[in-house]
Amino acid sequence: MTTHIERLIQQLDDSTGPSYDARAELIDIGSDAIPAIIDGLPSLDRFGQLTAIEVFDEVADPRCRPALITLLESEDSTVREWAAMALASLKIDGAAEPVRRAYRACLERATPPDWTEPSGIRWALTELGARTPVVPALTARLRATVADDAPGWPSVRFTEIINDLADHAQVILYSQFWRVDAGSTYGISGPALGWELDWTASWEHLVEESRSWSLLEASEAPAGDDVFVAPTWIDRTDLHPER
Known part of the structure; x- marks a missing residue:
């Protein structure tokens, strides 16, 4: 099973088709696949990491917390955004401060506030109770x-x-x-x-x-x-x- 899971993880990078089947199968395997996905994250490219985040979100295993927090410092803005949103949707304990740091880093990069990354991270902060929108x-x-x-x-x-x-x-x-x-x-x-x-x-x-x-x-x-x-x-x- 371990070898099969590792093979599925490597297929997450293949956007031509295999990634979608691998994603579905990893979700079906559930929590048993999470440790191997975490270990395999550094070997994945952008597409594979985004697909892995989707698996984390669906399986909802709290062991993915450190991996998602690490992805908040990715060089790719979409990976950072999706990681923040996954931490929020999973209600991961202790996620508010790392997500807040990711938002400050986003502002320091002078990313326009209406771009998708800051918008997604603000949503995450709101869901985590770390941001209160002003609603007149x-x-x-x-x-x-x-x-x-x-x-x-x-x-x-x-x-x-x-x-x-x-x-x-x-x-x-x-x-x-x-x-x-x-x-x-x-x-x-x-x-x-x-x-x-x-x-x-x-x-x-x-x-x-x-x-x-x-x-x-x-x-x-x-x-x-x-x-x-x-x-x-x-x-x-x-x-x-x-x-």
Whole structure:
């Protein structure tokens, strides 16, 4: 069995097809495969490490904690992001501080806050209880009126949400739109504005710049009783976390 597991681990790097079958089989083997995957991680390339993280996430064996924490220092941004998110989704004890360090390192690399790595790590910090998003009262109230399985806020209230967040000094990074139809949820395209924020500007300028772009987006966004919007926003403290 050990030799078979080791062979499967080496196949995790092969994105042409074998990786997917190896991933499924390792998940089926479960916890018995975890020590060998941990030992084999250094020999895997980027694709293999990302697939290994998926196996860790599915098997949910706490022994993967040290390996995931080590991957937070990977040279690859997606590996770092996925490792942080896996630590959070698995609710790994003691993960908050290593993930917080990974986020500070991300900021020190001057990675724009709306890129996927900082966004994923902020999500992880929130899930681990190490970050509390600022949710103004009106925004919270509008969200509470939506069914539990709806992905966000009613799109018809998007303008109110934008102004509420900006009035409370929050910077909206981007928004996603969803349609709920006959119990199914699927993403839909919003306006293709392609806006980018100038992260060298003052926070106050960023707030108003994101408000302007978001209001323009709201004016062109899909709307309807079955359409929902999920904005992602940050607070000033997300750019200057406590050490």
